[in-house]
Amino acid sequence: MTRKPLSYHLAPVTVLLVALAAAGNWYVQPERATAWAIGMFTLPVLWGAGSLVLRWTRRRTAEPAAFDDAVRSIRQGVAFAGVLLLISLSVKLAAALSTVGDPELTRRTTNVIAGLVLAYFGNVLPKTLTPLFVLQCDGSRMQRFQRLTGWTWVLTGLAYATSWIVLPVATADTVSMAIVVAGMLIGVTLFIRLVGTRRRTSPPSAVQS
Amino acid sequence: MNKVFKALADPTRRRVLQLLRERPMPAGELAEPFPVSKPTMSAHFAILQEAGLVETEKVGRSVIYRLKMSVLEEALLGFAQTLGVGWPDGLPAPSHDPLVKKGRP
DSSP: OOOOOHHHHHHHHHHHHHHHHHHHHHHHOGGGHHHHHHHHHHHHHHHHHHHHHHHHHHTTOOOHHHHHHHHHHHHHHHHHHHHHHHHHHHHHHHHHTTOSSOTTHHHHHHHHHHHHHHHHHHHHGGGOOOOTTTOSSOHHHHHHHHHHHHHHHHHHHHHHHHHHHHSOHHHHHHHHHHHHHHHHHHHHHHHHHHHHHHHHSOSOOSSOO | OHHHHHHHTSHHHHHHHHHHHHOOEEHHHHHTTSOSOHHHHHHHHHHHHHTTSEEEEEETTEEEEEEOOOHHHHHHHHHHHHHTTTOOTTSOHHHHOHHHHTTOO
16 A cells, blocks of 8 residues: 555645634634635635546546546645645734734735745746657757746745845835846746747757757 | 755766756767766666656657756755765865766866
8 A cells, every 4th residue: 555645634634724724814804704715715616626627537538647646736736725825824813813913924924935935836847847859949948948947936936035034024025026027037038048049940859959 | 855865975976967957868878978887877867767856758769868857956966066975085076077087077
């Protein structure tokens, strides 16, 4: 019997904790009921819908491995989103109950999480490989593009999160936006360079630089 | 993560990753600069693949190796390379590098 990964158990636990945190917020701040209801039901609804679609597609595919991968992927996504929501809702609840002194803590925490999410996706970007025969340019250019874009987003995300940790809120607002704009400009420049080289070069072999 | 550390602990495997950072390469071309036997290189490739740092793809009749490193793993590679992890004691790192012997930095 194979041992299930942590995310397999983490997904239902986080969904439950998110529901509890949203219920707590609902109780403390009933005037924002819609927001808490969305927070409470979004994950279970999306998870359920994803599972239904998977069950439907399972009848049409004969690849159990692909099905297992898809189930694992959905559970990991739910766990990841659940952790983010849980942190955000917990901080909001703590702020509403006045157990934290800093009134800007909710905003800071949300933005730090946003920065870390950006860094996380930048980190895994170079690991998502497109098959060489599908690429319209040579593999080395695409690889360089993915690596540079990954590094750009990791550094942008970390700088964004750091700015919200160390700077005063008013300054962090401006600085973090400037950081994201700079990151986007670098990303767009890298993409334009990639597209430019694709147009200039005739279809090359997959492995040549 | 243990597999990644194990893969990065060996200078030959780190050199393979550095070569793949330039471009995807066929297995034969990738193994060529290293003065070790084919089975040894295959073992190195297997460890890298098991750690999820490289991926193979069949193109025509050749097997192409591609880098599959996250930003964090690449940073770890840089650290390991800078610190010379895995070099034999008392031997300066550059002279032990098989590619330096062949005149390829």
